[in-house]
Amino acid sequence: MGSKTSLSKALVRRETISGYLFMLPCLFFFLTFVIYPMFMCVFTSFFDSNMGKNTTDVFIGLANYRELFSDRIFLGALRNTFVIVLVSVPVVMVFSLWVASAIYDMPMVLTSAFRCIFYLPVVTGSVAVTVVWKWMYNNYYGIFNFLGKNLGLIDKNINWLGDEKYALWCIILILLTTSVGQPIVLYVSALGNVDKTLIEAAEVDGANRSQVFRNVKWPQIMPTTLYILIITMINSFQCFALIQLLTSGGPNHSTDTIMYYIYYTAFKLYRYGYGNAMGVVLMIIIAVLSAVQFKLGSSDN
C-alpha cells in the first residue's frame, strides 16, 4: 500500500480506467440485481403500496414503520427469529466443535467418512430433507409418535407441527441438522492445523486435556470460530424454506419468522410497502449485529 504516494496522475487515471473495466461485469450484476432492489426496498417502505391494477402508491412517510411496532404478529415473528438465532447458534457451535474434536485425529478414512455424513443434509437440500421430517413429525403415522408411544415416553399422539408448544422447536431441530455440516468441516481442518509442537510442549509441561484445549487449541481456532459464528447467524436469520414447506408460519403464527412474514405480507395480504418496511428493519438488525461481530473480531486479532 506504500506505493500509493508514488503514483503519478496519469497512472491514477490508467489504474482507474482499467480498474473499472475489470469491475464492470461484476458491478453490472451487483448494482442492477442487488443495490437497485435494495434501494427500491427502502424507498417503497415509505409508501402504501398494494396489489391492484388501478391503485397507485401513496406516500405515507413512516406510517408503515409505526404500524410495524404495534403489529403483534410482526413482534411475534421478531421474537421467533431471535429464538431461532439464539438457540441454534450456540448449539451449532458447541455441537460441531465437539464432533470435530472427537473425529479430527481419527484415521483419515473415518474422519472423512464422518465429515461426509454430517455434511450430507447440507447437500441434500432443504426440500428433500423436509420431506422426510414432515413424515417423521406426522400426527397420525409419524415415527416420533410411534417411538414415543412404544417407548412409553408419551401416552397420546402429539401433533408436533400442529401444536404451538412444539412447532418452533421442531423447526429448530431440522435447522440444526442442516447447519452443523459446514462448521464441522471447518473445525476439523482448523484443529488439524493447530501446531503440534505447541501441544506437545504443553503436555510436557504437565497440562491436562482441558488446559491444552483452552490455552493452545482454542486461541488458534479463534478465527474459524468467528467465521462460523457469522455464517451460522446469517443462516439462522434466513430460515425460510423449512417454514414455508412445513408450517406456513402456523399454528397461530407460532412459527412465523420475519423472513416468512415478509413473504406472507406480500403474497397473502398483498401489502408490498408494509413488507418492504419489515425488510428494512431486518436489514438494520443484521447490519448492527454483523458490525458488532466484526468489531469483536478485529479487536481480538
Place this chain on the structure above:
Amino acid sequence: MLGKKSKLTRTVELTVIAILALLFLFPLYWIITGSFKTPQEVNSVVPVWWPYEWTLRNWKTLFSKLKAPVFEVMIPFSQYFSSDGLPIVMLKGVTGPAAIRWIINTVWMAVASMVLTCLTAGLAGYALAKKRFVGRRIVFTLIVCAMALPKQVILIPLIREMSALRLYNTMNAVIFPIVGWPFGVFLIKQFAEGIPDGILEAARIDGAGELQTFKTIVFPMIKPGIGALAIFTFISSWNDYFMQLIMLSSTNNLTISLGIAKMQAENSTDFGLIMAGAALAALPIITVFIIFQKYFTKGITMGAVKG
C-alpha cells in the same frame, strides 16, 4: 494419540457420534427405501424399515405425471422483440418426463451461476485488491455492507424489476441475483491481496497487457480461491429454494427443488411419490459431492480461512 484420552471416554464418545451419524444418514436412507415402497407401507402406522415388496410404482408415477420438452434453447434477447414478450424457442428437445427437465434446469442454473460468478468475481476481486482506482473504497464498503444482508428482504422490488426487464419466470431471474451477490468478490479479493506487487510491476514493465497479466500471473495465483468459490456457488445455488420459488412459475421452468415442493403440495400424502422425487433431487448432488469430496472440504475451508 489415542492414549491421551482415557480409553473409556474415547469409546463412549465414538459410540455417541456413530449413533448421531446414523441419525444423520436416516433421512437419506428413508428417502431411498421409501421411494420403492407401496403406499400402504409408506403410510403404515408401524414404520416399515425395509420394503417387503419393492415397487417401481412411485418412480413410474414421477416420470409419467407431468411432461415437458427435456430442454429448450432460446434466442438471446428475443423476449424484447417477440410479440408476446416471451423468449422465442430456437431449439427444442423431445418431450419427456418433467422431472428430467427439472434436473436439467437445475444443473444449467447452478453451472451458469457458478461460471458467471467466478468470472465476474475473479476480475473484480483482483481489481479491488490490486488496482488503486478512484472510488475503490466506496465500492468496497458497499460490497461489505450488502454481503451481510439476507437477500430475501429484497424480494418484492426484485420481482417487479425482473418483470420490467422481462426476465420473470426465466432461469436468468434466478441466476443474475446469485451472480450479483458480492460474497465472491470479497473472497477473491482476499486471495488476490496475496499477490506480490512486484510481480505485477515487473509484468507491466515487460509490456504485458492488462488482460495478459490477469491470465498469466493473477489467475494462477487466485485459482484456489476460484475453485472454492465455484464449489460454494454451485451448492448454494442448487439449494437456493427461495429465489427459485419467487422467480419461476411454469412447469417447464421449475428446478428440481421446486418441482418436488409442487408435487408435495399436489399430492400431500402420497409420501411414496414425494420420496421418489426427493431421491431424484438429492442423488445427483450427493454423487457430485462424494466424487469431489476432497475438493468440497478444501473449498469450504479455504473460503473460511480467507473470507
Place this chain on the structure above:
Amino acid sequence: MRKTTALLLALVMVISLAACAAPAGTETAAGTEAAAGTEAAVETAADTKASEITLWTYPIGGWGNAETVDSLMADFKAATGISVKVEYLDYTNGDDQVNTAIEGKSAPDLIMEGPERLVANWGAKGYMADIADLWDDEDRKEVNSACQAACFTADGKCFEYPVVMTAHCMAVNYTALEKAGKADLVNKDTHTWTTQQFKYAVAALYAAGNDPVAAIFCGGQGGDQGTRAIINNMYGGTFTNAEHNAYTADSAENIKALEELQAMDGISFDASIVGGDEINLFRQGILKMAFCWNIAQQLNEDNNAAGLTNDGDEIVFMSFPAEDGNAKLCGGIWGFGIFDNGDAGKIEAAKEFIRYFCEGEGTEPAVKAAQYFAARTGVHGRDLSGIWSDNAIMNEYNKLMPYLGDYYQVTGGWAEARTAWWNMLQAVGSGASVADSVKTFCETANAAAK
C-alpha cells in the same frame, strides 16, 4: 488491450442473456407446434385472434389431470385452430403463484377457479377482463341463477363464466359407525342429519377407540368451505350477511358451535394438515369423518372402487348437520375468467375458448371432465339434464343439491378473510377463547372487505 477487455465483457453479457430461458406453459398435446409469437404481424392487429393462449387451472376434478385436459385441448384446437398451453396449480401454492405472476406481469390468459378468486379477488383488484358481452338472453335463462349472481359484480361486470357447480358436503365412514353400533344415526336415503345425531355419531366413534374421529384441518389454503360449513350449520349461523358486505362469523350461533367443537372428544383442530390431507387420511381409514367432501371425492376411484376407503369401508356422503336437519350447503362454482394482459388478440382467443367450453360443443366434455354438475340446464336449447343419467352416484348426490345455500364467497376481501379464517381456527385449536378469536377474525376480515 482495451479492445479485448471490451470483447470479453460483451461475451459475458451474451452468455448470460443467452442463458436458458423458457416461456411459460407445459406442453399439451395440442400445443406441440411452433412457439408463440412467430406471426407477430397477425398478433399486433388488435381485433385478430391470437393463435396460442395459456390456461392455468386449479385441480377441479379431471381438470387437474394432464391427460384429460390434453384431449380436451386437442379437440378445441381442431375446432378453432387455437392451441392452449396449460399450467396446473395446486391449492397450497397456487394463489401465491398467480400473485407473483401478476406482479411479474406474466399472468395467464385464462384461469379456471371459482368466483371467490376470479370475481372477489383478482376481478375486484382490476386484473380481469369483463366478459359480460358473452351473455345473451338465452344464457341468462339457462345458467343457474346463483351462479350468475356470483359471477357478476354489483355494477354488471362479469369476471367469470361458470361451467360446473356442486354442493360441498361431508362424509362418514359408515362401516366404522356400524362397528360402533350406531349406524342408525346415518340416513343413507336422505343423506341429512341433525346436529344431535352428528354429536352422537362422533361420541360413538370416539368411544369405539377412534381418536381423532375427525379433524378441523387448518393448515391453510384449500378446503375452507368444509370448515365453515360445519361451524355455520350446527346452530344455523351465517358466515356473511345477506348483502355480502360484512362477515358475521362472530354471531352467537357460530360461537356456540365452535365452542362445542373445541371441547368435543374426537374432534381435533389440526394445523398440520390441509383439506387434501384430511381427505387422504379419511380414505386411509385414519379419520372416520371428512368435512372436505363433494361429489368428485365420492366418485374418486384412484385407490379403490368409488365410495369405498382404501381398506374397503363404505363411505356415505352426508349433508352437514343442522338443528332441524336442513343444512345450507356451501356451493362450489367453477368456470373460466380472462386476465386482462392488454393484448386484445389474446382476450379474443380466450373468449373463443369460453364460448367453446361454457356454451358450445365443448360443454359436455368439460362438465364430464370436471365430474361436477353442469352450471346450466342446456346449451342454447341443447338439453344437458341427461349428462349424468347413467351415473348412479351422481343421481344419488343430486339429492343434496336442493340444500344449496347462499354463495357468499364473493364478499369483499375474501382472500384476506380466508387467511384470517385459518389463523382463527388455529387459535381456537390452541385453546384460545372462541369469542375473542372470532372477534379478531371479523375485525380483520371486515377491514379487508371495505
